[in-house]
Amino acid sequence: MKVVQIAGFLxxxxxxAIIALSxxxxxxxxxxxxxxxxxxxxxxxxxxxxxxxxxxxxxxxxCICCELLVSLAYTLEELARSYSxxxxxxxxxxxxxxxxxxxxxxxxxxxxVEKGPVIVLFDGERGQEQLSDEDLGxxxxxxxxxxxxxxxxxxxxxxxxxxxxxxxxxRTINPNAKILRISAKNGLGLEELVKLII
Amino acid sequence: xxxxxxxxxRLAAVLMGQKPDRVxxxxxxxxxxxxxVNLPIGDLYADPxxxxxxxxxxxxxxxxxxxxMYAYAxxxxxxxxxxxxxxxxxxxxxxxxxxxxxxxxxxxxKLEVPDPRKAGSIPIAMEIAKLCYENKMPVVFQAGEVLTxxxxxxxxxxxxxxxxRAPDVVHKLNKKVAEFFIAVAEYFTSTFGADKCMxxxxxxxxxxxxxxxxxxxxxxxxxxxxxxSKVLGMGVHVILEHPCSDQNANLPYYVxxxxxxxxxxxxIWAFGPETPLEKQIECFGEHDIIMGNVDPPSFQFKSFxxxxxxxxxxxxxGIKNPSGxxxxxxxxxxxxxPPINVYALMKAAREYGRYQ
Numbered sequence: 001m002k003v004v005q006i007a008g009f010l011x012x013x014x015x016x017a018i019i020a021l022s023x024x025x026x027x028x029x030x031x032x033x034x035x036x037x038x039x040x041x042x043x044x045x046x047x048x049x050x051x052x053x054x055x056x057x058x059x060x061x062x063c064i065c066c067e068l069l070v071s072l073a074y075t076l077e078e079l080a081r082s083y084s085x086x087x088x089x090x091x092x093x094x095x096x097x098x099x100x101x102x103x104x105x106x107x108x109x110x111x112x113v114e115k116g117p118v119i120v121l122f123d124g125e126r127g128q129e130q131l132s133d134e135d136l137g138x139x140x141x142x143x144x145x146x147x148x149x150x151x152x153x154x155x156x157x158x159x160x161x162x163x164x165x166x167x168x169x170x171r172t173i174n175p176n177a178k179i180l181r182i183s184a185k186n187g188l189g190l191e192e193l194v195k196l197i198i
Numbered sequence: 199x200x201x202x203x204x205x206x207x208r209l210a211a212v213l214m215g216q217k218p219d220r221v222x223x224x225x226x227x228x229x230x231x232x233x234x235v236n237l238p239i240g241d242l243y244a245d246p247x248x249x250x251x252x253x254x255x256x257x258x259x260x261x262x263x264x265x266x267m268y269a270y271a272x273x274x275x276x277x278x279x280x281x282x283x284x285x286x287x288x289x290x291x292x293x294x295x296x297x298x299x300x301x302x303x304x305x306x307x308k309l310e311v312p313d314p315r316k317a318g319s320i321p322i323a324m325e326i327a328k329l330c331y332e333n334k335m336p337v338v339f340q341a342g343e344v345l346t347x348x349x350x351x352x353x354x355x356x357x358x359x360x361x362x363r364a365p366d367v368v369h370k371l372n373k374k375v376a377e378f379f380i381a382v383a384e385y386f387t388s389t390f391g392a393d394k395c396m397x398x399x400x401x402x403x404x405x406x407x408x409x410x411x412x413x414x415x416x417x418x419x420x421x422x423x424x425x426x427s428k429v430l431g432m433g434v435h436v437i438l439e440h441p442c443s444d445q446n447a448n449l450p451y452y453v454x455x456x457x458x459x460x461x462x463x464x465x466i467w468a469f470g471p472e473t474p475l476e477k478q479i480e481c482f483g484e485h486d487i488i489m490g491n492v493d494p495p496s497f498q499f500k501s502f503x504x505x506x507x508x509x510x511x512x513x514x515x516g517i518k519n520p521s522g523x524x525x526x527x528x529x530x531x532x533x534x535x536p537p538i539n540v541y542a543l544m545k546a547a548r549e550y551g552r553y554q
Binding site: 009010011057069070071072073074075078093097100107109130133135136138139 | 287288289290291353354355356358359361362363407408409410413494495498499532534
């Protein structure tokens with residue numbers, strides 16, 4: 001069971017990306033489960049769930065400081081027992097820090113868990129503006145710093161020069177991260193991302 | 199070892215600055231109580247009678263000193279017109295938000311301060327409060343925190359963005375939230391009498407994992423002071439303040455709050471495990487009670503012996519507070535913790551928490 005975290009600030013396209021990735025993995029014959037913070041945030045409709053056999057678990061409600069980590073660990077254990085997914089995609093809240101979510105994954109006991117990559121979505125349209133702000137920028141930098149893969153999303157809506165500028169900026173924050181350009185909305189770059197996950 | 203006081207006597211002693219037979223224990227148990235009496239956790243938040251009974255039986259079974267209450271971290275969304283779900287599914291530990299009532303600055307303008315008698319979970323909290331009152335227990339009502347509640351209303355990431363891009367919108371929302379909490383306090387104190395009530399306040403969005411101390415000073419402190427001042431003015435004598443998660447950088451503001459309120463009333467400080475007890479004693483020890491802050495996930499994932507050792511360490515450090523100490527957990531006790539680990543709290547209090 002490979003656990004992949006898909007983080008990013010509000011508006012970065014996490015929901016669209018997680019649904020597109022789930023579909024793509026399901027089409028390759030993989031069993032996929034999704035864990036979300038607040039089920040209302042991910043409009044995975046019944047048709048998609050039945051068509052692709054996805055399992056969706058919500059761990060919302062608890063206090064974000066500690067209860068969510070415990071709930072996350074429990075939910076991973078429960079999913080492993082009841083569903084045995086090949087992949088678990090976790091969409092933490094927009095204000096989660098990847099390292100905290102990693103702690104929650106680490107709390108799951110007795111599981112054959114393979115820690116997959118931490119993917120952070122960078123908003124191609126508004127990311128630089130958000131980064132330039134002192135307070136918000138610090139927060140988003142912490143997310144990027146904790147990423148294995150940073151995907152510049154909404155690539156269809158920006159110029160090549162802007163994308164290159166984003167890449168340069170991301171490299172200064174996390175020189176080790178793999179950087180991809182994607183459009184979760186129309187599928188651009190998603191296959192490459194799926195290959196990195198698999 | 200036998201207890202020589204009842205939970206009520208023990209708590210009263212600590213509140214009056216006297217030494218009880220042993221340190222009291224408040225394990226911050228909500229969802230765990232449902233598990234102990236074989237209820238779904240959802241019932242603990244949706245059915246006041248079942249909730250009261252579960253909390254009461256759990257406290258009696260272990261012998262800890264907390265009384266039933268009603269509070270949850272996602273408070274605010276339902277009360278201001280949004281929608282929450284009750285935690286009936288595996289892995290869910292508390293009510294969760296399905297729809298935030300605010301999505302835009304215009305929504306904030308249109309937002310009305312709800313009538314507490316009808317707002318969201320308040321009727322459930324009131325039913326539990328009535329049962330507490332009938333059983334001669336303190337009535338606990340939720341009185342904050344403002345920013346966590348505002349985040350539950352508007353969605354945390356959106357609120358963080360507004361704090362930077364549109365601070366006026368956040369202030370507008372916070373004012374309405376503060377007005378609501380004051381109305382809730384008036385509702386409870388006028389129903390039961392202020393001397394029977396205790397205010398509970400706390401939330402994770404105020405933590406320094408999400409905001410810096412400057413933002414705390416601008417977006418939290420003035421509203422917290424307003425609410426606390428009003429609540430103390432109504433005659434409520436005890437405020438249980440839970441600065442959730444890492445709030446070390448906000449500590450100077452909490453000290454400032456107490457100073458500006460003239461150290462009135464009695465505060466019970468329930469910081470997260472990130473804040474050393476020694477630091478809390480230095481800040482508040484002359485006047486206030488410190489509640490212990492044993493690491494919550496340890497109750498779920500560590501052995502009985504390890505949890506017992508953590509509780510012992512907490513007692514040995516916290517018992518030095520001159521104004522009183524309660525053995526506690528740094529946030530809600532994980533609902534699915536092994537029952538034996540909760541017994542570790544009681545064993546530690548009885549073996550290491552005796553007063554001479």
